[in-house]
Amino acid sequence: MTPSTLLLLLADGRFPAGAHAHSGGLEAAVGAGRVTDLATLAAFLRGRLATAGLVGAAFAAAAHRAAGQPDRAGLLALLDAELDARTAAEALRRVSRRQGRALLRAGKAVWPTAGFADLPTAGGGPHQPLVLGLLSAAAGLTRPETALTAAYQTVTGAASAGVRLLGLDPYRVQALLVDLAAACDRTAAEADRAAGEPPWRLPAAAAPLADIHAEVHATWEVRLFAS
């Protein structure tokens, strides 16, 4: 199947869902002195892709799968609870739901006929990967494309934040992303395979510093990024 323009539109950082306002935990990692240059940024992106990237992509793919199921609302509620259980830091749950809200606002405007009413919003908005999954389904993207979009966004957002936070050479940061492309493809493929499993078996890759960084960042009074 030929990849579609819709895939590029949804994956594009310019899609109006506020992605540019988030650093994916990089700002706090820079603040803690753990990311200082290209090499440490590369290690950060690799670790983020294997943890938050895999989990987010699997949940986006699972929501895409749920979109076409008869018990869609029940499945989405399960996915919501399962994703909460994989997000130990309250700050990260809040960020996911805030990003989900922003993406939903854009999605409703772009695809007004697609139904999003059954998205669980109890914790302050729907989790971002669930919105992305439903949006991708509404746009007619495939499940592997959905997983790829999610995995791709977890590294590109943090990478461009790296350019701003550390004043890195954007060409060399782009070269890092090119080096990561194969790993991103593999992560998306793994997430897509996992999405065929029941919700409780979805990946739960954890990163202690992601939780710690998120809670530190939430206490900062002055910051460049929302997360």
Add this chain to the structure above:
Amino acid sequence: MRAVARLVAHPDGRGGTRLTELAGEPPLLLRRTGHRGPVAEVYVVGAAAGPLAGDDLRLEIEVTTGAAVRVHTVAASVALPGRVGATSRMMVSARVHPGAALHWLPEQTVAAAGCAHLAESRVEVAEGATLTWRDELICGRHAEEPGDAVLHTVVDLAGRPLLRQTLAVGPQAPGWSGPAVLGGAPATGSLLVLHPDRPADPPWVHPGGTAARLPLAGGPATLWTATAPDAHTLRSHLEP
């Protein structure tokens, strides 16, 4: 080596706890060492080095309404390489009934060079039960890079997901020692505290920026998570 151990606790009718089953097989042996008030104290006594790749060890714990158990291990377990291509497995599954209490406070798991280890915890906690659950992982013995180790934790509260975490370290885990995951720390772990009468504490981060208190979404539960330069410092963050 394959071994299954099983511990079942009931109230003894006098405010204490009676262990109606306490059975193990080498290298997984259980010893009752006494009690602290109503809480029965049990030690897992490792009778061999390891686990070695290829070993499959399972421990099942059930604590019924009104009983309380505290489980320790006598020493750290060191996951070692064994049969080529094989994985060592340590699975602890626990069921805690309403009004029961389980405190699982083992010593560390050390992932030695070349190991392939999976540590799985599966806990079902009923509404109104108390749980303390600690997991600590040391990545490599002294000045050694670890093999592959995966810590997989699944906790359900009243049939709903409370905690799902898989921490992977070693050559097969991309970026595990980098600034997104452990930041070069060789020791990491978590302590889950679930108390039915006590709401979870608000988020808090240790001034050193290496440990945090995280209230969970799915119930009155708090997860302490930490990274540390050594086992001793790690433990100081994860004392219940």
